[in-house]
Amino acid sequence: MKNYSETNRSKWHSNFQKRWASNGVRSLLIGSAVLALSSVPAHATGTVAGTDIENTAQATYTAPDGSIVEIPSNTVTIKVDELLDVNVVSNDPGDITTSPGATDQILTFQVTNTGNGQESFRLTADTAVGGDDFDPSLQQIVIDTDGNGVYDPGVDTIYVPGTNDPDLAPDESVTVFVITTIPDTPVDGERAEVSLIAEANTGTGAPGTSFDGEGQGGGDAVVGSTGADDDDSGFLAISQAEVTLVKTATVVDPFGGDRAVPGSVITYNLVATISGSGTLSNVVISDPIPASTTYVPSSITLETAALTDASDADEGEFDGTAISVEVGDVPAGETRTVTFEVTIQ
Amino acid sequence: MINYFPKAIAIMALSCAVSPAFASSALELSSDVYVESIKTQADGSSKAVLNKPTTVLPGDKLVFVVKYTNTSAAPASNLLVTNPLPAPVIYNGSADGKEEVSVDGGKNWGPLNTLFVEKTDGTNRPALMSDVTHVRWTIKDTLAAGSSGKLIFRGIVR
Numbered sequence: 001m002k003n004y005s006e007t008n009r010s011k012w013h014s015n016f017q018k019r020w021a022s023n024g025v026r027s028l029l030i031g032s033a034v035l036a037l038s039s040v041p042a043h044a045t046g047t048v049a050g051t052d053i054e055n056t057a058q059a060t061y062t063a064p065d066g067s068i069v070e071i072p073s074n075t076v077t078i079k080v081d082e083l084l085d086v087n088v089v090s091n092d093p094g095d096i097t098t099s100p101g102a103t104d105q106i107l108t109f110q111v112t113n114t115g116n117g118q119e120s121f122r123l124t125a126d127t128a129v130g131g132d133d134f135d136p137s138l139q140q141i142v143i144d145t146d147g148n149g150v151y152d153p154g155v156d157t158i159y160v161p162g163t164n165d166p167d168l169a170p171d172e173s174v175t176v177f178v179i180t181t182i183p184d185t186p187v188d189g190e191r192a193e194v195s196l197i198a199e200a201n202t203g204t205g206a207p208g209t210s211f212d213g214e215g216q217g218g219g220d221a222v223v224g225s226t227g228a229d230d231d232d233s234g235f236l237a238i239s240q241a242e243v244t245l246v247k248t249a250t251v252v253d254p255f256g257g258d259r260a261v262p263g264s265v266i267t268y269n270l271v272a273t274i275s276g277s278g279t280l281s282n283v284v285i286s287d288p289i290p291a292s293t294t295y296v297p298s299s300i301t302l303e304t305a306a307l308t309d310a311s312d313a314d315e316g317e318f319d320g321t322a323i324s325v326e327v328g329d330v331p332a333g334e335t336r337t338v339t340f341e342v343t344i345q
Numbered sequence: 346m347i348n349y350f351p352k353a354i355a356i357m358a359l360s361c362a363v364s365p366a367f368a369s370s371a372l373e374l375s376s377d378v379y380v381e382s383i384k385t386q387a388d389g390s391s392k393a394v395l396n397k398p399t400t401v402l403p404g405d406k407l408v409f410v411v412k413y414t415n416t417s418a419a420p421a422s423n424l425l426v427t428n429p430l431p432a433p434v435i436y437n438g439s440a441d442g443k444e445e446v447s448v449d450g451g452k453n454w455g456p457l458n459t460l461f462v463e464k465t466d467g468t469n470r471p472a473l474m475s476d477v478t479h480v481r482w483t484i485k486d487t488l489a490a491g492s493s494g495k496l497i498f499r500g501i502v503r
Contacts, residue, residue, distance in 0.1 A: 046404065046502065046503050047403055051433055053431045053433050055376055055409060055428070056376060056429070057427065058426070058429075059413060059424060059426045059427070060424075060425045061372055061422065062423040063419070064421075069421075071373075072374065073376040073411060074375055074376055075376070076377065076378045079400045079401075080403065080502065083402050219400045220400055222402055
């Protein structure tokens with residue numbers, strides 16, 4: 001009996017040794033996998049929720065009989081819990097200019113899952129933020145379904161809370177449009193603040209709040225430093241730029257005086273002043289040549305710089321009956337001065 | 346060691362404990378992992394508390410303790426204890442500073458400040474804690490029968 005067990009044991013022992021050896025090989029393979037991973041940029045949000053951290057130490061030593069023995073330790077397994085975190089940021093570079101009564105005014109936001117597990121987020125828009133000048137009314141929140149960052153009516157999906165809450169992988173982002181209507185009442189220069197709020201559906205609360213067993217992969221879900229909710233604001237600003245044009249004339253007669261007689265040269269001075277806020281686009285200053293006068297060729301100037309009469313690269317043109325100057329985009333508060341000359345027939 | 350035996354074999358092994366061949370391999374290695382949390386005490390001071398966790402979060406500080414015990418009646422020499430670092434853990438130094446580390450899956454070993462990592466452009470940069478894949482200790486002294494020791498290192502959950 002003893003012999004039997006001895007034989008059996010030593011056979012088992014050599015199997016065990018082999019198994020240890022193969023464990024050793026496997027751990028080396030795991031090691032090289034780690035190396036491959038480490039060449040990829042580290043995951044910003046950390047280890048994915050539900051991952052098991054398994055730790056096993058190994059030892060080799062020389063026994064008194066000279067044989068080299070390799071043994072493993074026990075394996076400790078710890079699961080990585082889900083961290084609930086979210087980031088909301090306005091994608092608009094500044095105020096979105098709008099006007100009273102305008103519809104389909106779009107503010108753009110980006111919602112990012114900064115936690116380490118797959119998580120869906122409930123979205124709400126607040127158009128009645130305090131401290132601003134007026135409150136737009138919410139038309140709808142739209143998810144940028146095609147991911148191009150631009151609102152495409154009919155393509156992007158209208159958001160319905162609880163139905164199509166964006167479900168984001170760790171580090172994944174989605175663009176969200178908040179579409180509003182501007183009331184008729186606000187005046188030039190007034191601003192409205194609109195915020196978008198995203199909350200993790202698993203739960204929100206003080207950092208460290210735990211939702212037992214509700215994490216991805218079977219662990220707990222724990223509220224991270226953001227409180228598992230976040231918001232950011234975009235701004236709508238009423239811009240009503242207006243242009244006023246003032247025309248003056250200076251007469252020089254052939255005798256050095258200022259009488260309007262045949263042969264006198266009239267210099268017209270046109271000053272366009274942009275008031276209000278914002279920028280007026282594609283401003284064109286034009287003026288027909290008065291009857292009984294003849295246009296003085298190449299006499300158009302813009303901000304004292306001479307322009308040609310041809311319809312070409314420069315801003316000025318004389319088409320035979322009127323001069324016109326394309327001054328382009330002019331910000332509020334600036335002026336543009338155009339002059340031209342005619343001769344009295 | 347007995348932990349690894351199927352029950353029936355464990356009983357058998359006990360009956361054979363007198364066998365010198367068996368006694369020569371009786372070194373036990375155990376691994377424990379603790380998570381460190383800072384508790385604020387009543388007097389306002391902070392105290393680090395170690396707990397054995399079942400779950401952790403990214404950023405948690407871990408303490409790994411590897412214990413070795415020579416449970417046999419014979420000495421064990423040339424003891425080398427290796428701990429491959431779990432992939433989700435960043436190495437964060439050892440208690441005694443006598444370890445060697447590897448940043449290439451266990452091929453090359455040395456103190457961290459002697460190791461390099463090849464960048465994508467083919468040049469090398471000094472290795473960082475976050476590059477460490479394995480940590481090991483060479484125990485110079487022969488481990489007498491019944492004696493034991495422990496190795497401690499830290500890690501951070503990625």
